[in-house]
Amino acid sequence: MSSPPIPRSFAPVLRSEWLKIRTLRSLLGALLALFAATTAFSAIAGVSETSDPEFDPLFMALSGVGPGQIAAISFGAMAVSSEFHGGGLRLSLAAVPRRGRWFAAKLLAIGVPTLAVGLVTALAALVVGRAGLGDAASGLSTGEQTRGVIGCAVYLTLMALFAAGVATLLRSGVGALSLIIPFILVVSFVIGDAAGAGVADFLPDRAGQTVLYETPDRTLGPWTGLGVTALWTAAAVTAGAWSLRRRDA
Amino acid sequence: MTSIEVQALTKEFGTRRAVDDVTFRVLPGRVTGFLGPNGAGKSTTMRLVLGLDRPTSGTATIGGRAYVTLDEPLRHVGALLDAQAAHGSRSGRDHLRTLAASNRIPDRRVEEVLEQTGLASVARRRVKTYSLGMRQRLGIAAALLGDPGVVMLDEPSNGLDPEGIIWIRELLRRLAGEGRTVLVSSHLMNETASFADHLVVLGRGRLLADTPMREFIHARVRPGVRIRTTDPTALKSALARHGHDAVEHEDGHWTVQHTRVDEIGAIVSAARVPLLELATQEATLEQAYLDLTATETEFTAQPQEA
Known part of the structure; x- marks a missing residue:
């Protein structure tokens, strides 16, 4: 999306969108689940087998992102789909008829909390993961760990926004979730394993997760991988914005 | 005060013309009843006025401006379209606070409209626990939030108990008395007759009448x-x-x-x-309405719920 100068009246819209998220327990629950699932699975991974030749201590410590991202995706999809109940979108767009402005505020209200919770989550996951791994993770540099934590938070944010874009396009949170989650859990795994490298490394989840490895052995580097995920997110968000602007509410 | 101007408005959904070249004005200081059977195009017209649907052709403006160009529109126009629009998991108060925040309306107004619509005692309860009548009141509270000069309500008496129906009647009379522009759609004739000064009647998307209510009745019955x-x-x-x-x-x-x-x-x-x-x-609005629609061959060919 292009970024026009932020109008003076953007702040109230953002405040309203943030209030909408704060006042729905299910959305706060999704953010809590993001933290809980990620750290819990990282803790479990920390005490697992470390003799695998492909063992990567940074990814092992942050591997809770695999299940945790489901919560981030749910958060993004549900924050949008909460608008599609019984003509709710009409009410929102009657209050804020400039749809681009409204959507930008919605995305910001989804992205910022996800990023904040994502940072805390990644840090906690790394700490508990390392505690379990012990000596196996002692070789990680500060730079690698910082990259892992920030990259992890950005990745989770991009996935939440990706889901928000798809949910806006489909006008359905359930639709978005039933498209994205099987994709991540099944398609990405299958293609990833079958094709080995190459095309699969450009899928939204696999590309972004490159940033979680100490020594990525993929087509893309850690930041370029995250950049590819950002492109997927940009595409989903643009499609959502296009649909929102074009269609009758 | 501001009027609603609808000019040669047409909206097609596929091949169906939901609104067909309709022109009328809704003036301030009186209650305009918006009549027609279900599916006549009343709700579509209201959505077009609010810029929610795009017209196929024609314009709808508020005080000469398209709704989407209004800054903080809730301060100019308050609308109730669908009582189910509030998210069931939010409290009534939180629902209104999110709307108020977007238009920089102080939270004090939230408490005022909750009081005014008789919802103050249930404001902290989640909307999913509300009866249809309470949701309807919440929708009306949302419409009144910005103290708007134009109020547009789609079937506001749906689900209201007899006491609520008397309340809405008095509310509409008072809003018009304060010089506001009030447009209220309904398919209930006796109900509309109790509060409307003026009538705009649609049938099959076309304008059938735009006259003062007394005149409408006496010309026909x-x-x-x-x-x-x-x-x-x-x-x-x-x-x-x-x-x-x-x-x-x-x-x-x-x-x-x-x-x-x-x-x-x-x-x-x-x-x-x-x-x-x-x-x-007494000649009733119902008789006059039936007389009007009887002359519309399309109606008699395919009678609709009215």
Whole structure:
């Protein structure tokens, strides 16, 4: 999306969108689940087998992102789909008829909390993961760990926004979730394993997760991988914005 | 104060014309009843005014401006479209606070409209626990939030209990009395007759009438007189002498059309006809509406719920 100068009246819209998220327990629950699932699975991974030749201590410590991202995706999809109940979108767009402005505020209200919770989550996951791994993770540099934590938070944010874009396009949170989650859990795994490298490394989840490895052995580097995920997110968000602007509410 | 101007407005959904070249103005200081059977295009017209749907052609403006160009529109126009629009998991108060925040309306107003709509005691409860009537009140509260000069309500009495119906009637009268522009859609004739000054009638997407309510009724239905008597023969002959034709009804009462009770009263009293009842039969909006729609061939070909 292009970024026009932020109008003076953007702040109230953002405040309203943030209030909408704060006042729905299910959305706060999704953010809590993001933290809980990620750290819990990282803790479990920390005490697992470390003799695998492909063992990567940074990814092992942050591997809770695999299940945790489901919560981030749910958060993004549900924050949008909460608008599609019984003509709710009409009410929102009657209050804020400039749809681009409204959507930008919605995305910001989804992205910022996800990023904040994502940072805390990644840090906690790394700490508990390392505690379990012990000596196996002692070789990680500060730079690698910082990259892992920030990259992890950005990745989770991009996935939440990706889901928000798809949910806006489909006008359905359930639709978005039933498209994205099987994709991540099944398609990405299958293609990833079958094709080995190459095309699969450009899928939204696999590309972004490159940033979680100490020594990525993929087509893309850690930041370029995250950049590819950002492109997927940009595409989903643009499609959502296009649909929102074009269609009758 | 501001008026709503609808100019040659047309909206097609696929091949169906939901709104067909409709032009009318809704003026401030009176309640305009927006009538028509379900599917006549009332709700679509309201969505077009609010910029939620894009017109196929024509324009809808508020005080000369398209709704989407209004800054903080809730301060200009308050609308109730669908009572189900509030998210069930939010409290009524939080629902209103999110709307207020987007238009920089102070939270004080949230408390005021909750009080005004009788929801203050349930404001902290989640909307999913509300009855239909309470949701309807919450939707009206949202419409009043920005103290707007234009109020547009789609079927506001849906689901309201009798007390609520009296409340909404008085609210609408008061809003118009304060000089606001009030447009209220309904498919209930008696209900509309109780609060409207002016009528805009749609049928199959086309404008059928745009007239003051009194004029609308009197142009179509003449008042009559209702009589019950123990001596029908004397009644009939007395009336016939003065050129009136009495019609008997199943339950035994008689009606005389196109006349007034003053005239009939004098005639029957002079003829010493024993009377059990003598009353004015008011022309109703319902009769006038049915008369209007009967002349619309499309309606009679495919009768709709009205």
